[in-house]
Amino acid sequence: MKAPVRVAVTGAAGQIGYSLLFRIASGEMLGKDQPVILQLLDLPQAQNAVKGVMMELEDCAFPLLAGMVATDDPKVAFKDAQVALLVGARPRSKGMERKDLLTANAEIFTVQGKALNEVAARDVRVLVVGNPANTNAYIAMKSAPDLPARNFTAMLRLDHNRALSQIAAKTGKDVASIEKLTVWGNHSPTMYADYRFATIDGQSVKALINDEAWNRDVFLPTVGKRGGAIIEARGLSSAASAANAAIDHIRDWVLGTNGKWVTMGIPSDGSYGIPEGVIYGVPVTCANGEYTRVQGLEIDEFSRERLNFTLAELEEERAGIAHLL
Ligand SMILES: NC(=O)c1ccc[n+]([C@@H]2O[C@H](COP(=O)([O-])OP(=O)(O)OC[C@H]3O[C@@H](n4cnc5c(N)ncnc54)[C@H](O)[C@@H]3O)[C@@H](O)[C@H]2O)c1
Numbered sequence: 001m002k003a004p005v006r007v008a009v010t011g012a013a014g015q016i017g018y019s020l021l022f023r024i025a026s027g028e029m030l031g032k033d034q035p036v037i038l039q040l041l042d043l044p045q046a047q048n049a050v051k052g053v054m055m056e057l058e059d060c061a062f063p064l065l066a067g068m069v070a071t072d073d074p075k076v077a078f079k080d081a082q083v084a085l086l087v088g089a090r091p092r093s094k095g096m097e098r099k100d101l102l103t104a105n106a107e108i109f110t111v112q113g114k115a116l117n118e119v120a121a122r123d124v125r126v127l128v129v130g131n132p133a134n135t136n137a138y139i140a141m142k143s144a145p146d147l148p149a150r151n152f153t154a155m156l157r158l159d160h161n162r163a164l165s166q167i168a169a170k171t172g173k174d175v176a177s178i179e180k181l182t183v184w185g186n187h188s189p190t191m192y193a194d195y196r197f198a199t200i201d202g203q204s205v206k207a208l209i210n211d212e213a214w215n216r217d218v219f220l221p222t223v224g225k226r227g228g229a230i231i232e233a234r235g236l237s238s239a240a241s242a243a244n245a246a247i248d249h250i251r252d253w254v255l256g257t258n259g260k261w262v263t264m265g266i267p268s269d270g271s272y273g274i275p276e277g278v279i280y281g282v283p284v285t286c287a288n289g290e291y292t293r294v295q296g297l298e299i300d301e302f303s304r305e306r307l308n309f310t311l312a313e314l315e316e317e318r319a320g321i322a323h324l325l
């Protein structure tokens, strides 16, 4: 039996938490032979709800669930954590400006970054799901100077998976046959889903689709505004698909992608003209517990514009919280 891995999840009483925790405990994230200890963080007023979720987790009798902790203290939740899923965030409330939302979340992610810095395992892998995910990840990373910056990531995988499904529907091919797709930039409607390099059974997806108007007028807005469309339809933001993407992100990071590209929001190393440190969605492959950015892709004029557009939004978000760091 392997030693259990400590997985911290914030916002554990929320709707993503409710889709996520059961799948982590059943071994879908770290493997069917990997025991886990769940360390659940939520606000004081949500502790009862967390207890209820823990009762249900207990009632599943998951053989891989080696322990659970519920707390409202980040230093307890992140103690020795090897994986940290930062899902809890301040939602936008009525009358709240984007700037106010950024500031409210900056406070949360500063505190959590500092706690990770102090108590988490030195190789903790951090995935930020709570919005604005890229900027929250940036804040947590900057607040944790003793941890490797590259271990702070933001979730672009939901956007990647959304793009896969749109392409599968357009081409009539299986999602599993699509390779080399990526989504650049911010997890927001400014993201740039890019199938220029994608292939299906070795054939170019761009050539198969051969419809630039569809790319610009249907595909990009559909993927970019999908989160909003789900809120409109459900009255709530995506939860099961977001949890699924979080599982995919960590599973691939830890267990590898066998050479396949996936999208992760990672601190830039300056590649593709993205300033160093900005947390930006890029194509990566994963092996031996590490991600590697796919290098050397050609950026044409249209793509450059799109990369710069989503970068400008990230720079603006970063400027909005710079005084807090
Ligand atoms: N990156 C993505 O692709 C993606 C996709 C969907 C949703 N999201 C974001 O994920 C976040 C969570 O979504 P949800 O539907 O689960 O929301 P939710 O409101 O159902 O749950 C959020 C939970 O976080 C808790 N929380 C708030 N502040 C906290 C803090 N400081 N510490 C710990 N817990 C805290 C709340 O009490 C609540 O239980 C939102 O920010 C949402 O916008 C991101």
Ligand SMILES: O=C(O)C[C@H](O)C(=O)O
Binding pocket: 131, 158, 226, 227, 228, 230, 237, 238, 242
């Ligand atoms: O919570 C949101 O604003 C939408 C969410 O990020 C999503 O992409 O589904």
